[in-house]
Amino acid sequence: MLEIKGLRAAVGDKEILAGIDLTVPDGEIHAVMGPNGAGKSTLSYILSGRDGYEVTGGAVSFDGEDLLAMAPEARAAAGIFLAFQYPIELPGVGNANFIRTAVNAVRRARGETEMDTVAFLKEARNAVKALAMPDDMLKRNVNVGFSGGEKKRNEILQMTLLKPKLALLDETDSGLDIDALRIVAGGVNAARGPKFSALVITHYQRLLDYITPDRVHVLAAGRIVRSGGPELAVELEQHGYGGLGAA
């Protein structure tokens, strides 16, 4: 379970998160919507441990542990996964090798045995197929020369193979064609279960037609300004963020 209490964060003098309270119980999927620049990506970065932000107040616990005190790799081992809004390219690093290194690092940290190449490739190829990705995707360098949609699918591929407890999906739907959207949503739905939760950041209600959220939150100017059920997303689609007290 993720519990965010009064989280405030700044970059330099600029306050970006102005006191966020949010709880995501195990097994639930929460959507976070909100205008550009509201702080959605910042929240997901802070939860996954990226440098460069100063947490000026509040606390975050994950399964009872102080999340903010953990190194990024320890958070991954604890089960946090961030699907980047803008996935990073790694020239010279093969995709299969990259994901296998990650999977085994996480398994080691969890005291599990490492996966050998054959077993890993078998599972990876199945996941590639399920996500309707081109076959050569595992052989290519990580995200190098991938189309926008391919990069997003590659994030979901990593999620599928890393089997996180909490996925932070930062606009994974942006840039996906209609079929890809359905496939990616299928990837998330396949992970759904009592031990899987997700924070799905999106601008579009369309994604939420495929991934039905338990809760929808509106983040504006660094605060959660409204929370509700799935119907909130429909309302936002119709009326926009105006009138929500958002800046």
Add this chain to the structure above:
Amino acid sequence: MSGTAYATKFLDRIDVASLPGDQEARQSALAAFFSTGWPDRKHEAWHYTDLNARMRGFADEALATRMLRPELPSVDIPRLVFVNGVLDKTLSSDALNFLQTRGIPEQKTSSLPIVALNAAITLGGADLKVSAGQNAGTILLVSVGSGDGLAIAPRHRITLEKGSNLTVIEVIRGAGRYLHVPVTEINVGDGGTLRHFRLQEESRDSVHVATVLATIAESATYETFTLGVGASLARSEFHVTLGGGGADVQLNAAQLLTGTQHGDVTTIVAHEAPGCTSRQTVKSVIDGSARGVFQGRIEVARIAQKTDGYQMNQALLLSDSAEIDSKPELEIFADDVKCSHGATIGALDPEQIFYLRSRGVSEKDARAILIRAFLHEALEPITDYVARPIFEAAIQSWRWGASG
């Protein structure tokens, strides 16, 4: 103290007069060396590498030979193993028809001070000769330095006759505080292909100055890669002459430097015939307060029309006090040529490190992965299945990012 004074003191301990072979030639080579002594920054070719400064104190070292059992790559291919410049028969393969050791070579003096030094004190080296049309496979050439205060000067020769092929994996390693100055003379005949992969893993206290003098004939190929990880000061200097039409050289190198190491890759590629290509990629990974140097000169003679020359120098600086000096030079006398060079200097990208860490990879491993990725292009051409793992292992065991 001047380069000559240190050199005199150092060489005082070597009784050149007692060495076998043509004494007159040895003495004239010695004189040629002493006209310079240890080169320092005053010598143009050594502007970025002060050998004299690193040789300070070497002469005071008590001479000691240690009989170390060198650890050799466990690969099942023919090998020649030299320990302190002398063939170790027990570690080497039985004579193969093309594997021979070189007696004391006809001494040639040289305007290159270290090559002259080698000529004065060498006890010979490997002499690999592949006859016309023969494919001689892959051989391992090992040179081990073992001891303190020694000067080790193997002189190897590799000769490929017309249309022949050979792959040489050269491994240079050792223990102690010694000077290692190998010279390799290479001749690749018409249509021949020599692949020459070099791993320099000298003792961290040693000084290593290797010189490769290669002449490549018509339509012949010389493909070489050097990985330098050892020595206190290391310099790999290549003089490659493309002497026949359509000759091709691929001269790649990488150096991994840390602490106070100094690593220098110097190349002089001379296009002396038309229609030749040269490709050079040199990569330096520099940590601590180590310093890397790349000097690359491409010379294109008037007759060398349709020359295609390319040179790329890339440095990855892992700490604030790491340094790289890069000096590309193009000297072109023909008018119809394509020559380019480029250089980049960068650091590890924090976004890439975070991406890896967010997937569970430790910071140390993330850095290692990105450093390996930086070297990827230089390693890619090593398709030889024996050579490749030797280089991968050397990179793996390098002390990654000591700065954190």
